[in-house]
Amino acid sequence: MGTLHASADDLASVGFSVLRAALATNILWIGALKFKQYEVENDEPLVTSSPLFSFFREKLGAQKLNRLIGVTEITVGSLIAAKPFAPRASAIGGVGAAGMFLTTLSFLATAPGTRQEGQGMFSLSLLGQFLLKDTVLLGGALLIAAESLRARHR
Template identity: 60%
Template sequence: MRIPSTVAKGLQSTGFSTIRYGLALNLLSIGRLKFESYEVDNIRPLITASPVFSRLLTGLGEQKLARVIGVTEMIAGSLIAAKPFAPKASALGSLGAAGIFATTLSFLATTPEAWQEKRGEPKLSLAGQFLVKDIVLLGASLLTAAESLQAGQRT
Protein backbone atom coordinates (compact mmCIF):
# COMPACT_ATOMS: atom_id res chain seq x y z
CA MET A 1 0.00 0.00 0.00
CA ARG A 2 1.39 3.37 -1.01
CA ILE A 3 0.74 6.30 1.31
CA PRO A 4 0.99 9.80 -0.15
CA SER A 5 3.94 11.80 1.20
CA THR A 6 1.56 14.56 2.29
CA VAL A 7 -0.12 12.11 4.66
CA ALA A 8 3.22 11.03 6.10
CA LYS A 9 4.34 14.64 6.51
CA GLY A 10 1.04 15.52 8.17
CA LEU A 11 1.41 12.62 10.60
CA GLN A 12 4.98 13.64 11.34
CA SER A 13 3.98 17.24 12.00
CA THR A 14 1.07 16.16 14.21
CA GLY A 15 3.32 13.71 16.04
CA PHE A 16 5.96 16.35 16.76
CA SER A 17 3.32 18.80 17.99
CA THR A 18 1.81 16.13 20.23
CA ILE A 19 5.23 15.25 21.63
CA ARG A 20 6.19 18.91 22.14
CA TYR A 21 3.03 20.09 23.86
CA GLY A 22 2.51 16.85 25.77
CA LEU A 23 6.05 17.16 27.10
CA ALA A 24 5.47 20.81 28.03
CA LEU A 25 2.17 19.98 29.75
CA ASN A 26 3.77 17.13 31.71
CA LEU A 27 6.57 19.37 32.95
CA LEU A 28 4.22 22.23 33.83
CA SER A 29 1.78 19.94 35.65
CA ILE A 30 4.38 17.91 37.52
CA GLY A 31 6.34 21.06 38.37
CA ARG A 32 3.25 22.67 39.86
CA LEU A 33 2.69 19.61 42.04
CA LYS A 34 6.05 20.19 43.73
CA PHE A 35 4.34 23.00 45.67
CA GLU A 36 1.94 20.49 47.29
CA SER A 37 2.91 18.82 50.57
CA TYR A 38 1.85 15.36 49.40
CA GLU A 39 4.23 15.62 46.43
CA VAL A 40 7.07 16.49 48.80
CA ASP A 41 6.19 13.23 50.59
CA ASN A 42 6.12 11.37 47.25
CA ILE A 43 9.59 12.47 46.17
CA ARG A 44 11.22 12.03 49.59
CA PRO A 45 12.52 8.47 48.94
CA LEU A 46 14.00 9.58 45.61
CA ILE A 47 15.82 12.68 46.82
CA THR A 48 17.07 11.24 50.11
CA ALA A 49 18.69 8.26 48.34
CA SER A 50 20.34 10.43 45.66
CA PRO A 51 23.92 11.54 46.45
CA VAL A 52 23.37 14.89 44.71
CA PHE A 53 19.89 15.65 45.98
CA SER A 54 20.59 14.50 49.54
CA ARG A 55 23.26 17.23 49.77
CA LEU A 56 20.84 19.83 48.41
CA LEU A 57 18.23 18.54 50.84
CA THR A 58 20.54 19.22 53.76
CA GLY A 59 21.07 22.80 52.64
CA LEU A 60 17.56 23.70 51.50
CA GLY A 61 15.15 21.41 53.31
CA GLU A 62 12.48 19.30 51.66
CA GLN A 63 9.93 21.97 50.81
CA LYS A 64 12.40 24.45 49.30
CA LEU A 65 14.16 21.73 47.31
CA ALA A 66 10.83 20.48 45.96
CA ARG A 67 9.97 24.03 44.91
CA VAL A 68 13.32 24.53 43.19
CA ILE A 69 12.72 21.29 41.28
CA GLY A 70 9.17 22.40 40.45
CA VAL A 71 10.24 25.82 39.19
CA THR A 72 12.94 24.17 37.06
CA GLU A 73 10.38 21.82 35.54
CA MET A 74 7.92 24.64 34.85
CA ILE A 75 10.59 26.81 33.22
CA ALA A 76 11.63 23.92 30.97
CA GLY A 77 7.99 23.23 30.04
CA SER A 78 7.30 26.88 29.27
CA LEU A 79 10.39 27.17 27.08
CA ILE A 80 9.51 23.99 25.17
CA ALA A 81 6.05 25.40 24.43
CA ALA A 82 7.58 28.67 23.15
CA LYS A 83 8.89 27.08 19.94
CA PRO A 84 6.63 29.01 17.52
CA PHE A 85 7.95 32.30 18.92
CA ALA A 86 11.42 31.41 20.19
CA PRO A 87 12.81 28.18 18.71
CA LYS A 88 16.28 28.61 20.25
CA ALA A 89 14.79 29.14 23.71
CA SER A 90 12.61 26.09 23.09
CA ALA A 91 15.71 24.04 22.25
CA LEU A 92 17.25 25.18 25.53
CA GLY A 93 14.10 24.10 27.38
CA SER A 94 14.17 20.71 25.66
CA LEU A 95 17.83 20.19 26.55
CA GLY A 96 17.00 21.19 30.13
CA ALA A 97 14.18 18.65 30.13
CA ALA A 98 16.60 15.99 28.85
CA GLY A 99 18.76 16.77 31.89
CA ILE A 100 15.73 16.53 34.18
CA PHE A 101 14.76 13.13 32.80
CA ALA A 102 18.33 11.81 32.83
CA THR A 103 18.46 12.84 36.49
CA THR A 104 15.19 11.11 37.36
CA LEU A 105 16.38 7.98 35.56
CA SER A 106 19.46 7.98 37.81
CA PHE A 107 17.05 7.40 40.71
CA LEU A 108 16.63 3.85 39.38
CA ALA A 109 20.20 3.22 40.49
CA THR A 110 20.12 5.16 43.77
CA THR A 111 16.64 4.44 45.18
CA PRO A 112 16.26 1.04 46.85
CA GLU A 113 12.45 1.42 46.68
CA ALA A 114 12.65 1.35 42.86
CA TRP A 115 13.19 -2.41 42.93
CA GLN A 116 11.20 -5.22 44.49
CA GLU A 117 13.16 -7.09 47.07
CA LYS A 118 13.27 -10.89 47.34
CA ARG A 119 12.18 -11.59 43.78
CA GLY A 120 15.29 -13.29 42.41
CA GLU A 121 16.03 -11.33 39.25
CA PRO A 122 15.57 -7.56 39.43
CA LYS A 123 11.95 -6.43 39.06
CA LEU A 124 10.70 -2.88 39.11
CA SER A 125 8.51 -1.79 42.00
CA LEU A 126 5.69 0.70 41.56
CA ALA A 127 8.24 3.52 42.09
CA GLY A 128 10.55 1.97 39.49
CA GLN A 129 7.71 1.66 36.99
CA PHE A 130 6.95 5.33 37.54
CA LEU A 131 10.59 6.25 36.84
CA VAL A 132 11.19 4.04 33.78
CA LYS A 133 8.68 6.02 31.68
CA ASP A 134 11.20 8.86 31.76
CA ILE A 135 13.16 7.03 29.06
CA VAL A 136 10.38 7.99 26.63
CA LEU A 137 10.29 11.56 27.96
CA LEU A 138 14.08 11.78 27.59
CA GLY A 139 13.75 10.72 23.93
CA ALA A 140 10.94 13.23 23.41
CA SER A 141 13.12 15.97 24.88
CA LEU A 142 15.95 15.14 22.50
CA LEU A 143 13.60 15.10 19.50
CA THR A 144 12.04 18.44 20.39
CA ALA A 145 15.50 19.92 20.98
CA ALA A 146 16.62 18.83 17.51
CA GLU A 147 13.44 20.11 15.88
CA SER A 148 13.75 23.47 17.65
CA LEU A 149 17.41 23.83 16.72
CA GLN A 150 16.56 23.17 13.08
CA ALA A 151 13.75 25.75 13.22
CA GLY A 152 16.14 28.23 14.87
CA GLN A 153 18.60 27.87 11.99
CA ARG A 154 15.87 28.73 9.48
CA THR A 155 14.95 31.98 11.23
Protein backbone atom coordinates (compact mmCIF):
# COMPACT_ATOMS: atom_id res chain seq x y z
CA MET A 1 0.00 0.00 0.00
CA GLY A 2 2.90 2.36 0.77
CA THR A 3 4.27 1.95 -2.77
CA LEU A 4 0.96 3.02 -4.30
CA HIS A 5 0.84 6.06 -2.04
CA ALA A 6 4.41 7.03 -2.95
CA SER A 7 3.60 6.55 -6.64
CA ALA A 8 0.53 8.76 -6.36
CA ASP A 9 2.59 11.44 -4.60
CA ASP A 10 5.30 11.18 -7.26
CA LEU A 11 2.73 11.42 -10.03
CA ALA A 12 1.12 14.46 -8.38
CA SER A 13 4.53 16.10 -8.05
CA VAL A 14 5.32 15.53 -11.72
CA GLY A 15 1.83 16.72 -12.67
CA PHE A 16 2.23 19.96 -10.72
CA SER A 17 5.66 20.53 -12.30
CA VAL A 18 4.26 20.03 -15.79
CA LEU A 19 1.24 22.20 -15.01
CA ARG A 20 3.42 24.99 -13.60
CA ALA A 21 5.82 24.93 -16.56
CA ALA A 22 2.99 24.82 -19.10
CA LEU A 23 1.01 27.59 -17.40
CA ALA A 24 4.06 29.83 -17.05
CA THR A 25 5.14 29.17 -20.65
CA ASN A 26 1.68 29.87 -22.06
CA ILE A 27 1.25 33.10 -20.12
CA LEU A 28 4.80 34.32 -20.87
CA TRP A 29 4.51 33.52 -24.57
CA ILE A 30 1.09 35.12 -24.97
CA GLY A 31 2.29 38.13 -22.96
CA ALA A 32 5.26 38.56 -25.30
CA LEU A 33 2.93 38.43 -28.32
CA LYS A 34 0.95 41.40 -26.98
CA PHE A 35 3.76 43.63 -28.34
CA LYS A 36 3.04 42.55 -31.93
CA GLN A 37 0.69 44.62 -34.09
CA TYR A 38 -1.33 41.62 -35.28
CA GLU A 39 -2.12 40.76 -31.65
CA VAL A 40 -3.29 44.33 -31.01
CA GLU A 41 -5.66 43.91 -33.97
CA ASN A 42 -6.79 40.44 -32.82
CA ASP A 43 -7.60 41.73 -29.33
CA GLU A 44 -9.46 44.83 -30.51
CA PRO A 45 -12.98 43.27 -30.70
CA LEU A 46 -12.53 41.72 -27.26
CA VAL A 47 -11.35 44.87 -25.48
CA THR A 48 -13.76 47.27 -27.18
CA SER A 49 -16.78 45.16 -26.24
CA SER A 50 -15.70 44.66 -22.62
CA PRO A 51 -17.06 47.17 -20.08
CA LEU A 52 -13.80 46.98 -18.11
CA PHE A 53 -11.33 47.06 -20.99
CA SER A 54 -13.19 49.53 -23.19
CA PHE A 55 -12.52 52.22 -20.58
CA PHE A 56 -8.79 51.48 -20.60
CA ARG A 57 -8.81 51.17 -24.40
CA GLU A 58 -10.31 54.65 -24.63
CA LYS A 59 -7.76 56.15 -22.20
CA LEU A 60 -4.61 54.35 -23.37
CA GLY A 61 -5.25 53.42 -26.97
CA ALA A 62 -5.09 49.93 -28.42
CA GLN A 63 -1.32 49.53 -28.55
CA LYS A 64 -0.57 50.81 -25.04
CA LEU A 65 -3.39 48.72 -23.58
CA ASN A 66 -2.04 45.59 -25.23
CA ARG A 67 1.45 46.38 -23.96
CA LEU A 68 0.08 46.84 -20.43
CA ILE A 69 -1.69 43.48 -20.72
CA GLY A 70 1.55 41.95 -22.04
CA VAL A 71 3.63 43.30 -19.16
CA THR A 72 1.01 42.00 -16.72
CA GLU A 73 1.06 38.55 -18.32
CA ILE A 74 4.87 38.42 -18.39
CA THR A 75 4.93 39.39 -14.72
CA VAL A 76 2.33 36.77 -13.77
CA GLY A 77 4.08 34.05 -15.80
CA SER A 78 7.42 34.91 -14.21
CA LEU A 79 5.92 34.78 -10.72
CA ILE A 80 4.41 31.36 -11.39
CA ALA A 81 7.78 30.07 -12.62
CA ALA A 82 9.54 31.40 -9.50
CA LYS A 83 8.23 28.63 -7.22
CA PRO A 84 11.60 26.89 -6.62
CA PHE A 85 13.04 30.17 -5.33
CA ALA A 86 9.99 32.03 -4.07
CA PRO A 87 6.89 29.90 -3.37
CA ARG A 88 4.94 32.88 -2.01
CA ALA A 89 5.59 34.85 -5.23
CA SER A 90 4.44 31.82 -7.21
CA ALA A 91 1.22 31.68 -5.20
CA ILE A 92 0.63 35.35 -5.97
CA GLY A 93 1.25 34.58 -9.64
CA GLY A 94 -1.30 31.76 -9.51
CA VAL A 95 -3.92 34.05 -8.00
CA GLY A 96 -3.05 36.70 -10.59
CA ALA A 97 -3.46 34.14 -13.38
CA ALA A 98 -6.84 33.11 -11.95
CA GLY A 99 -7.89 36.77 -12.12
CA MET A 100 -6.69 36.97 -15.72
CA PHE A 101 -8.64 33.88 -16.72
CA LEU A 102 -11.80 35.11 -15.00
CA THR A 103 -11.41 38.31 -16.99
CA THR A 104 -10.98 36.50 -20.31
CA LEU A 105 -13.95 34.27 -19.49
CA SER A 106 -16.06 37.42 -19.10
CA PHE A 107 -15.50 37.98 -22.83
CA LEU A 108 -17.87 35.04 -23.43
CA ALA A 109 -20.66 37.37 -22.31
CA THR A 110 -19.43 40.61 -23.87
CA ALA A 111 -17.56 39.87 -27.10
CA PRO A 112 -19.40 39.65 -30.39
CA GLY A 113 -19.20 36.36 -32.25
CA THR A 114 -18.75 33.98 -29.32
CA ARG A 115 -21.86 32.01 -30.28
CA GLN A 116 -22.56 30.24 -33.57
CA GLU A 117 -25.23 32.32 -35.27
CA GLY A 118 -28.66 30.70 -35.36
CA GLN A 119 -27.60 27.63 -33.34
CA GLY A 120 -28.72 28.59 -29.84
CA MET A 121 -26.91 30.00 -26.84
CA PHE A 122 -24.92 26.83 -26.08
CA SER A 123 -23.42 26.60 -29.57
CA LEU A 124 -20.07 28.30 -29.26
CA SER A 125 -18.21 29.67 -32.25
CA LEU A 126 -14.49 29.13 -32.69
CA LEU A 127 -13.90 32.30 -30.62
CA GLY A 128 -16.25 31.05 -27.90
CA GLN A 129 -14.47 27.70 -27.77
CA PHE A 130 -11.12 29.48 -27.59
CA LEU A 131 -12.33 31.49 -24.58
CA LEU A 132 -14.01 28.52 -22.87
CA LYS A 133 -10.66 26.69 -22.55
CA ASP A 134 -9.73 29.32 -19.98
CA THR A 135 -11.90 27.43 -17.48
CA VAL A 136 -9.22 24.71 -17.51
CA LEU A 137 -6.45 27.28 -17.17
CA LEU A 138 -8.37 28.89 -14.30
CA GLY A 139 -8.42 25.55 -12.46
CA GLY A 140 -4.72 25.07 -13.15
CA ALA A 141 -3.90 28.55 -11.84
CA LEU A 142 -5.82 27.88 -8.62
CA LEU A 143 -4.06 24.52 -8.14
CA ILE A 144 -0.66 26.15 -8.71
CA ALA A 145 -1.47 28.88 -6.18
CA ALA A 146 -2.54 26.29 -3.59
CA GLU A 147 0.47 24.05 -4.21
CA SER A 148 2.82 27.04 -3.94
CA LEU A 149 1.25 28.06 -0.63
CA ARG A 150 1.70 24.50 0.68
CA ALA A 151 5.38 24.58 -0.34
CA ARG A 152 5.79 27.91 1.43
CA HIS A 153 4.54 26.45 4.69
CA ARG A 154 6.86 23.41 4.56
